[in-house]
Amino acid sequence: MLYVYGLTDSTREPEGPGLHGAPVCAFGSQPPFAIASEHRDLPAHPDEVDLWTHERVVEGLMNGSTVLPMRFGSTVADEASLLALLEERRPEFLSLIGRVRGAVELSVRAQVTAEREPTPSITTGGGGGAGGPGTTYLLRRHDAQQRADEAVSRIHEPLARLARHSARKAGGLDPGAFKAAYLVDRERVEEFRARVDELTAEIEGARIVCTGPWPPYSFSAEGRQ
């Protein structure tokens, strides 16, 4: 089987070795080329070294060309199926490669804290005994949600402005938790990084962490921004 690391637009010889020391080569006669290594079999459960190996191969490719990274664990039966796959989805892959060319992915996580919940400011309007405990409960939750959304916006908006695209991740149902990926032009990475530092200082009680640069994992499929 062939283990695939990513798709690129360049014929540059990829650097290896890949998983379990296997040599890495390029497949295909025209873009997109697939970068893969051949294996008899692969153990069912990857470990940390395997993950970083995959990542190292992909990042090595990023240095000279545009890469669309594969999801970890992507394999095909043989070269024939690989070439067929490339042929079948060529337009899609080329379009995606074009979309990420010249950019890297930066990851942001943030946690905003809520102050002590104040008494609700929204009323549900006159008439009737609507001010009961249930109403109070919901309005308190509403306020907390709203304040969290606003706090998150103060982080997300400025960063999104520095990026080509952004992809907000499901941060869970905790309204104060925020996770997103940003596709940022290589030349703007430093500016982005500095903005994160600024926001951390500006926003009271916000915790932000930024990692990267990563290959564009979060922007490698249609439907993701």
Added chain:
Amino acid sequence: MTARSRDVRATGDKLLAGHPHLDLFGDELERLDGALRRRVNADREGLEKGLAQLVLTLVELLRQLMERQALRRIDGGSLTPDEVERLGETFMLLEQRMEELKESFGLEDEDLNLDLGPLGQLM
């Protein structure tokens, strides 16, 4: 950049800005310590608690989804004051019931954030 420094770059240090506070990652630390190795809960007590954990997590998840839906409708102004009160009371009761169930199964809040292994946290 030399090949060697590229390797170092790709193996471990991706922190670009900010500080890694625990609560940004707390829920996901399970992934580090367990997800890459399969942990099998083979004992019966663990299994039962695991089932309770799964069921209660789902209930909690649905409760939160429904609550958010209610909040959206409050925003949209499509609820009467009586409906708001009834909904609020229901959610309060649900939350209370969840607390009781968690108590009786000996589960804490953090137990209800299921680690789905490579698929991340449910919530």
Added chain:
Amino acid sequence: MNGDPERARELAALKRDAARERSRRQREVAAARRDRDRESWGARREASLERQHQGTRRALRDRDVSLLDLIDRLLDGGVVIHGDITLAVADVDLLYVGLRAMVASVETLERDLGVSLSAQSPSLRADAF
């Protein structure tokens, strides 16, 4: 061996009362905790995480942070092909894939349709779909 049915019934009743009393006390404790916790969901979350990690008191290393973000990307992102994913997701995990997809789709559905999916809602009619 006490075969007296009267006595057996007495004992059963005592057990029931004891259980009821236990539940009542538990509910009281839960209610008190709820009131206390309602002060701030942020503080509560922090307390929860503190409890969770009391046993694993080590500093979060940059390397850990990088690995977590790497895992997020490798397993949730990237190009997906229809070949075999052999470095697997075991069968049991497929259950959770379904759950996760369900959660995501409920939220999307609600947002896109602008309807409530609660059973009581008048907008959920038989002919709505």
